[in-house]
Each structure stands twice: as structure tokens, then as C-alpha cells.
Amino acid sequence: MKDLELIVDSMPFLLQGLGLSLLLAALAAAGGIMMAVVLALLRLSSNRFLSGAAAVYVNFFRSMPLILVIFWFFFLVPMVIGRPVGSFYSALIAFTLFEAAHYTEIIRAGILSVSRGQGWAAAATGLTYGQSLRHVILPQAFRNMTPLLLTQGIILFQDTSLVFVVSLSDFLTTVTIVARNEGRLVSMYVFAALVYFALCFAASRVVGGLQKKAIR
Amino acid sequence: MIKLSNIDKWYGAFHTLKDCSVNVSRGEVLVICGPSGSGKSTLIKCVNGLEPFQGGEITVDGVSVGAAGTNLPRLRARIGMVFQNFELYPHMSVLENICLAQLKVLKRPRDEAEARAFALLERVGLKDHARKLPSQLSGGQQQRVAIARALAMDPIAMLFDEPTSALDPEMINEVLEVMVQLAQEGMTMMVVTHEMGFARKVADRVVFMDQGEVVEDAATDQFFSAPKSDRAKSFLSRILQHV
Numbered sequence: 001m002k003d004l005e006l007i008v009d010s011m012p013f014l015l016q017g018l019g020l021s022l023l024l025a026a027l028a029a030a031g032g033i034m035m036a037v038v039l040a041l042l043r044l045s046s047n048r049f050l051s052g053a054a055a056v057y058v059n060f061f062r063s064m065p066l067i068l069v070i071f072w073f074f075f076l077v078p079m080v081i082g083r084p085v086g087s088f089y090s091a092l093i094a095f096t097l098f099e100a101a102h103y104t105e106i107i108r109a110g111i112l113s114v115s116r117g118q119g120w121a122a123a124a125t126g127l128t129y130g131q132s133l134r135h136v137i138l139p140q141a142f143r144n145m146t147p148l149l150l151t152q153g154i155i156l157f158q159d160t161s162l163v164f165v166v167s168l169s170d171f172l173t174t175v176t177i178v179a180r181n182e183g184r185l186v187s188m189y190v191f192a193a194l195v196y197f198a199l200c201f202a203a204s205r206v207v208g209g210l211q212k213k214a215i216r
Numbered sequence: 217m218i219k220l221s222n223i224d225k226w227y228g229a230f231h232t233l234k235d236c237s238v239n240v241s242r243g244e245v246l247v248i249c250g251p252s253g254s255g256k257s258t259l260i261k262c263v264n265g266l267e268p269f270q271g272g273e274i275t276v277d278g279v280s281v282g283a284a285g286t287n288l289p290r291l292r293a294r295i296g297m298v299f300q301n302f303e304l305y306p307h308m309s310v311l312e313n314i315c316l317a318q319l320k321v322l323k324r325p326r327d328e329a330e331a332r333a334f335a336l337l338e339r340v341g342l343k344d345h346a347r348k349l350p351s352q353l354s355g356g357q358q359q360r361v362a363i364a365r366a367l368a369m370d371p372i373a374m375l376f377d378e379p380t381s382a383l384d385p386e387m388i389n390e391v392l393e394v395m396v397q398l399a400q401e402g403m404t405m406m407v408v409t410h411e412m413g414f415a416r417k418v419a420d421r422v423v424f425m426d427q428g429e430v431v432e433d434a435a436t437d438q439f440f441s442a443p444k445s446d447r448a449k450s451f452l453s454r455i456l457q458h459v
């Protein structure tokens with residue numbers, strides 16, 4: 001009972017942490033997906049230089065531990081732009097660039113899953129390459145890959161717990177602070193686990209539903 | 217109107233089209249036939265630049281397809297094309313399928329585009345299906361929508377790549393009827409097909425291809441009564457024995 005009270009009492013603080021985690025995940029997912037569409041198109045380009053450059057980007061970030069990338073940008077971004085930006089923005093940039101690499105492979109597969117004939121049909125009616133992507137190819141590609149994008153989004157949300165390394169208070173950090181201050185490590189971490197589980201379970205149910213719909 | 221002169225095309229080291237020359241005059245219907253893998257699809261895709269070619273020249277209404285300065289989307293907007301697998305956009309209604317290029321390429325106002333779409337759907341006998349998704353239609357119906365989608369751009373010529381090959385036999389005629397009507401109205405057409413009944417009825421000329429070459433190019437009567445090459449003869453005897 002005391003544990004429950006503690007959780008209720010610290011709720012505003014915990015919600016701040018959860019809000020930061022969700023905001024960071026949502027912004028990085030949106031930015032990462034937009035960037036990944038461009039990267040995927042470069043990857044698929046017949047220009048060897050462009051597709052090679054995109055491949056280097058993707059493979060580089062995919063081989064780096066995220067925590068290292070977060071660290072780097074914490075030190076690198078202020079150096080490049082010449083003034084401090086705060087840990088949230090440096091973390092957001094790190095997550096976006098990192099997630100873009102992971103989303104690129106998903107989006108590339110999604111684009112390839114649309115049959116070549118669709119592109120021909122669109123081009124044959126006089127649509128430009130850009131128009132055919134926008135109206136014909138990408139809508140079908142996104143429909144095919146929504147489950148994978150969401151799954152990656154869940155992973156991204158879980159990964160936001162790494163931002164404690166640049167002293168941001170994400171959900172897990174706020175939980176840890178409360179747990180330490182009140183000497184309630186076990187119950188607070190059980191609570192954290194339940195919250196992560198509930199959110200991710202809900203999201204994966206959505207994914208499952210979408211997959212069933214995609215099969216039909 | 218469509219002029220292919222000495223077209224050569226390679227896929228890597230594979231010589232797909234060998235010195236192919238074909239002409240289609242305004243209002244003419246040309247049927248292209250030949251064994252599978254002979255290069256018919258590749259040839260017809262060269263006409264609107266969906267496939268690049270390495271040698272020779274193609275002009276459509278005087279515009280060179282292969283020239284560097286050609287605005288290909290603009291040229292393609294004037295040439296209708298119908299594919300073996302229909303290639304309707306599965307995420308759009310029938311109406312949207314027919315309107316998309318009218319709106320985005322011709323910049324027609326939406327009400328005008330929809331009016332044109334409905335007129336064409338009526339013409340191909342599918343007026344009541346405008347709001348359906350392609351997946352809710354039979355193959356024959358989908359192919360008629362695909363023809364309507366191409367006609368909505370008011371093309372100066374139509375290309376067909378085996379438009380009835382993916383259809384169940386009972387649906388072939390509903391598609392051929394639309395094509396016959398188009399031919400009789402004077403549309404310039406290039407049709408890859410093995411429907412020899414259709415060829416006899418409306419084709420002005422028949423081209424026979426084999427192994428990337430134009431082996432025979434003859435007036436329709438002449439092609440069926442007295443094919444010159446042995447390859448065309450044996451092809452015809454194989455394909456006509458079922459009719």
C-alpha cells in the first residue's frame with residue numbers, strides 16, 4: 001500500500017519522465033522515417049555513388065552502439081554549431097540519425113515489395129518519378145511495412161532509457177531517482193517494468209492487428 | 217506516327233532486340249505476336265521509354281523517345297498503355313485510378329476529371345463500379361478499367377501488352393470487344409497478343425517476332441494466308457490448331 005502511495009505521490013515527476021521518453025521517441029521516429037525515405041531512395045538509385053554513400057551511412061550507424069552515438073552528439077553538436085544546445089536536442093539528433101539508418105532498410109524492403117509494374121503503369125500515364133512515388137509506390141510500400149515500422153518504434157521507445165548518460169530524465173531515470181530517494185528499489189523497478197510492458201504490449205497488439213489486415 | 221528504326225537493346229550481355237524496325241501509321245492497328253521470350257514486351261516498352269534502348273531511334277508523333285532532351289513524362293502522357301497484369305493501383309478506388317493522372321499530369325479540375333472517368337466507365341460498361349477497389353472486380357473488369365484509365369488521358373496512340381493473357385477464358389471477349397471498338401473508331405494501336413481472331417478482325421498488319429528479331433511484317437491477310445518465314449509458319453500452326 002505504501003508503495004502505491006509513493007507511486008501516486010511521485011506521479012507528476014514520473015509522468016514528466018514518461019513524457020520525455022514518449023516525446024523523444026515520437027520526434028525521432030518521425031524525423032528518422034522522413035530521413036529514411038530519402039536514404040532508401042538513394043540506396044535504390046541506379047547511381048552507384050549515391051547508393052554507395054547511402055549504404056555507408058546505413059552500415060555505419062547500424063554497427064554503432066546507440067549509447068556511443070548519444071555520447072558523441074552530446075559533445076559533437078555543440079562543437080559543430082559553436083554553442084551548447086542542451087542534452088535533449090543533442091539526444092534527439094543522435095536518435096534521429098541512428099533510427100534513420102534502421103528505418104532505411106525497412107523502407108527499402110517496403111519499396112521493393114511493390115511490384116515493378118506499378119511504377120511502369122504510373123510512368124506510362126505521364127506521372128513523373130516523384131509523383132509516382134508519392135501517389136502510387138510509397139502509399140503501398142508504407143501499407144506493407146507499417147507493422148515493421150511500429151515494431152522498430154517500440155524498440156526506439158525502449159532505447160530512450162539510454163539518455164540518462166547525458167543526464168536527461170527519461171522515464172526510467174525518474175523511476176530510479178524516486179526508488180533511490182525512498183529506498184524502494186524493488187517495487188519501483190517492478191512498476192517501471194509493468195509500465196514498459198503495458199505500453200509495448202498495447203503497441204504490439206496494434207501491430208498484430210495491422211498484420212492481420214495486411215494479410216487479408 | 218510510331219516509328220522504330222533499327223532498335224538494338226541489350227540486358228547486360230544478352231542481345232534482347234536485334235535491329236528491329238516497325239512503323240505504325242496514324243489510325244493503323246498493328247498486332248505483334250511471337251513465342252514467349254522473343255522480346256515483344258521489351259519492344260513495346262521501348263516505345264514509351266519504359267525500357268531504355270542502346271541503338272536505333274524511336275519517334276512518336278515526331279518526338280524522339282531516346283533523345284536526351286525529350287520530356288518523357290509529357291510524351292508518355294500522350295500514349296496510353298495497358299499491361300498484362302492490369303496494374304491498377306490497389307489502394308485507390310476505380311474512380312481514383314482513372315482520375316490520378318488527369319489531375320496530376322493534365323491538371324484537369326476534379327469535376328472535369330470525374331466526368332471524364334464516368335463517361336469512360338460507362339463506355340466500358342462499368343459505371344456502377346466507380347467506388348469499388350480494384351480487388352473487388354473480376355480480371356476482365358479490372359482490365360477494362362485499365363483501358364479507361366489510359367483513355368482518360370486522350371492518348372494519340374495505345375499500346376497493349378498481352379491484355380488478355382492473364383484472364384480466364386470467359387472474360388477475354390469483354391476486353392477484346394472494347395479493343396475492337398477502339399480500333400474501329402480509328403485509334404492508332406500497337407497490340408501484343410496471341411488472339412488471332414482479334415488480329416484477323418481489326419489488325420491492318422501483323423508483325424512476327426522471334427529471338428529478338430522482327431522476322432515478318434506483313435498485311436494481315438497475307439500473314440495468315442501466306443506467311444513467308446518458316447518460323448512464322450510453325451508458330452501459326454502451333455497457335456491456330458487450338459482455335
Ligand SMILES: Nc1ncnc2c1ncn2[C@@H]1O[C@H](COP(=O)(O)OP(=O)(O)O)[C@@H](O)[C@H]1O
Pocket residue numbers: 227230232250251252253254255256257258259
Ligand atoms: N529485366 C530483364 N533483365 C534481363 N533480361 C530480361 C529482362 N526482361 C526481359 N528479359 C529477357 O529478354 C527477353 C525478352 O523478354 P520479353 O520482352 O519479356 O519477351 P516476350 O514479351 O516476347 O515474352 C527474354 O529472354 C527475357 O528473359
Ligand SMILES: [Mg+2]
Pocket residue numbers: 256257258378
Ligand atoms: Mg511479354
